[in-house]
Amino acid sequence: MxxxxxxxxxxxxxxxxxxxxxxxxxxxxxxxxxxxxxxxxxxxxxxxxxxxxxxxxxxxxxxxxxxxxxxxxxxxxxxxxxxxxxxxxxxxxxxxxxxxxxxxxxxxxxxxxxxxxxxxxxxxxxxxxxxxxxxxxxxxxxxxxxxxxxxxxxxxxxxxxxxxxxxxxxxxxxxxxxxxxxxxxxxxxxxxxxxxxxxxxxxxxxxxxxxxxxxxxxxxxxxxxxxxxxxxxxxxxDERAARERALEALVSAIETRAPELEGHSARVSSLAALMAQDFGLGPKEVADVRTAGLLHDLGRVVVAPGTAGEDQVASAGLRGASMLQDLPFLRGASSLMEEVARVEIEPTTPSLAAELVRVADEYDLLRHGAPPVGQEDVILRLRAGRGDPQSQRVYQALSRALSDQEHPRAQSRTAS
Structure with missing residues (x-):
């Protein structure tokens, strides 16, 4: 034996x-x-x-x-x-x-x-x-x-x-x-x-x-x-749980309208929040970044007629932001979504929080697009697109966030 x-x-x-x-x-x-x-x-x-x-x-x-x-x-x-x-x-x-x-x-x-x-x-x-x-x-x-x-x-x-x-x-x-x-x-x-x-x-x-x-x-x-x-x-x-269910319903509506985006919103939300934490943003800002990443494509559910290509994407972003602006608990996320959409329309410098959402969105679209692009190649493309100091710091945070996703921190647990 x-x-x-x-x-x-x-x-x-x-x-x-x-x-x-x-x-x-x-x-x-x-x-x-x-x-x-x-x-x-x-x-x-x-x-x-x-x-x-x-x-x-x-x-x-x-x-x-x-x-x-x-x-x-x-x-x-x-x-x-x-x-x-x-x-x-x-x-x-x-x-x-x-x-x-x-x-x-x-x-x-x-x-x-x-x-x-x-x-x-x-x-x-x-x-x-x-x-x-x-x-x-x-x-x-x-x-x-x-x-x-x-x-x-x-x-x-x-x-x-x-x-x-x-x-x-x-x-x-x-x-x-x-x-x-x-x-x-x-x-x-x-x-x-x-x-x-x-x-x-x-x-x-x-x-x-x-x-x-x-x-x-x-x-x-x-x-x-x-x-x-x-x-x-x-x-x-209980209130938080109700809000989470509402957000899940909105994400489900997005993915029903655009099946090719299945899982995209959750990935952008998670990645943007990790970068926000890496920058040391406060809990409220991190929550707004997380929610904006989750709902940034909400406007795709109802898109204004007569738009196409990049105009359609920008229009969808603005429409999604306007849909949320009257909800107090989503006002911060709505402002970030509007900032991200306006960057697509005119060359403006967004706030750090909005830039985190934008970069997480661009990264995930390239990484999981058709055909998918390798992680290092995506980061190289992003760095080549915008070279200002804030964007470069964001790309560094992106690399660290991707590493954290591969080796996540332990979550608090109890033996019971």
């Missing part, structure tokens, strides 16, 4: 070994925290925090942009560190992950439980290392509270995030092959600002709980506004 090479065996069982190691790490941390801090002294507070934390995991998570998830469980875990200690925070994290309503395989649930618990305990250890107090009720005055609770909670928040990201990135590396560094950068940059806000809210919960004398009511006082914000994000998400 032929034996399985060690590397193959490791590839097959690496994830299982990693999950087992994560569980062992969480158990080891629990023993360490018990030896250092003992059992939580306030079992009632531990029960309340675990119960409220479990409720937060039973609520659907929301996202403002499809990447940054907005949940309240981080607030509960961070608040638990000064109130019931690192071991208690680990128990809260364990209960939250173990009782999640999401239907996931047992192995993944086990990993999520170990990850949530160990991240909470690591954050608790960091809290003490930087001088955090576990006797908040004995602190008086703004400065001691900020120095011995506020700052340590922010540090614990950051350490919790990094520990969570490392554990998740490791399992994704083994299961999906995503490079560890790319996954870490993506998770930390997308979750960092939101995570910092969780630390501030947790600090307020601790202050209201102990020095403020609100006890368990403090967690409810803090979470009610978060529930309102969650509801607002859900409404915003």
């Amino acid at each position: 032929r034996s399985v090479p060690p590397t193959t065996w490791l590839n097959r069982h690496g994830a299982a070994i990693y999950i087992a190691a994560s569980v062992a790490f969480a158990v080891g941390l629990a023993f360490l925290c018990h030896a250092r801090y003992g059992w939580p002294s306030d079992w009632r507070a531990l029960g309340v925090l675990a119960f409220v934390g479990a409720l937060t995991w039973w609520l659907p998570s929301t996202s403002s942009d499809g990447r940054i998830h907005f949940t309240a469980d981080n607030v509960v875990v961070l608040a638990a560190i000064p109130i019931v200690g690192p071991l208690g925070a680990g128990v809260v994290g364990l209960v939250m992950a173990a009782l999640t309503r999401r239907r996931i395989p047992l192995v993944r649930r086990l990993f999520n439980t170990a990850m949530a618990s160990s991240s909470a305990m690591v954050g608790g250890l960091a809290y003490e290392i930087v001088g955090g107090s576990f006797d908040v009720s004995g602190l008086f005055g703004a400065l001691p509270l900020l120095w011995q609770v506020g700052l340590p909670i922010v540090v614990a928040d950051a350490v919790n995030l990094v520990a969570n990201a490392l554990l998740v990135a490791g399992v994704i590396r083994l299961t999906a092959g995503v490079p560890l560094q790319l996954q870490l950068v993506d998770m930390l940059t997308s979750s960092g600002p939101t995570q910092f806000a969780y630390g501030i809210i947790a600090f307020l919960v601790v202050i209201m709980w102990q020095p403020g004398g609100l006890d368990a009511v403090a967690i409810l006082v803090a979470l009610v506004p978060l529930a309102g914000a969650r509801w607002a994000l859900l409404q915003y998400g």
Whole structure:
């Protein structure tokens, strides 16, 4: 019988070994925290925090942009560190992950439980290392509270995030092959600002709980506004989804009218947005570039009579822009579409955002035309057509964007 090479065996069982190691790490941390801090002294507070934390995991998570998830469980875990200690925070994290309503395989649930618990305990250890107090009720005055609770909670928040990201990135590396560094950068940059806000809210919960004398009511006082914000994000998400469906319908109409353009709008949209990000444009500008790239051929659905050739293309571009100008959420994209169309009519210098859409459109028409042209040849043709400094910078961004499409960055993921 032929034996399985060690590397193959490791590839097959690496994830299982990693999950087992994560569980062992969480158990080891629990023993360490018990030896250092003992059992939580306030079992009632531990029960309340675990119960409220479990409720937060039973609520659907929301996202403002499809990447940054907005949940309240981080607030509960961070608040638990000064109130019931690192071991208690680990128990809260364990209960939250173990009782999640999401239907996931047992192995993944086990990993999520170990990850949530160990991240909470690591954050608790960091809290003490930087001088955090576990006797908040004995602190008086703004400065001691900020120095011995506020700052340590922010540090614990950051350490919790990094520990969570490392554990998740490791399992994704083994299961999906995503490079560890790319996954870490993506998770930390997308979750960092939101995570910092969780630390501030947790600090307020601790202050209201102990020095403020609100006890368990403090967690409810803090979470009610978060529930309102969650509801607002859900409404915003529904609105975004409705807009996306409307845009998809418009693209479908374009491709029905001009079947040879099937897939063209999506490719132009993606490429133009990548170039906009490469130039460091703001989120609103990137969104406008993405939408303008998606809808730049909308005027082809209804073209003014008596036009042909380049005049027809320009007329279609202007008509498409005018069709969208009365829609507030598409006004920016409409302006870019009009700029791109006017470049076809008269020699003007478009804005950078409009130039990105124009170049992405020209590139894709040549690259996927009949006959198709090779990628390098397309870029050479484009460079020969316009030699002004802005266009040359755009062509450089185009080359980088094409490279990014071939080797895309990892997207934020969770193990659940």
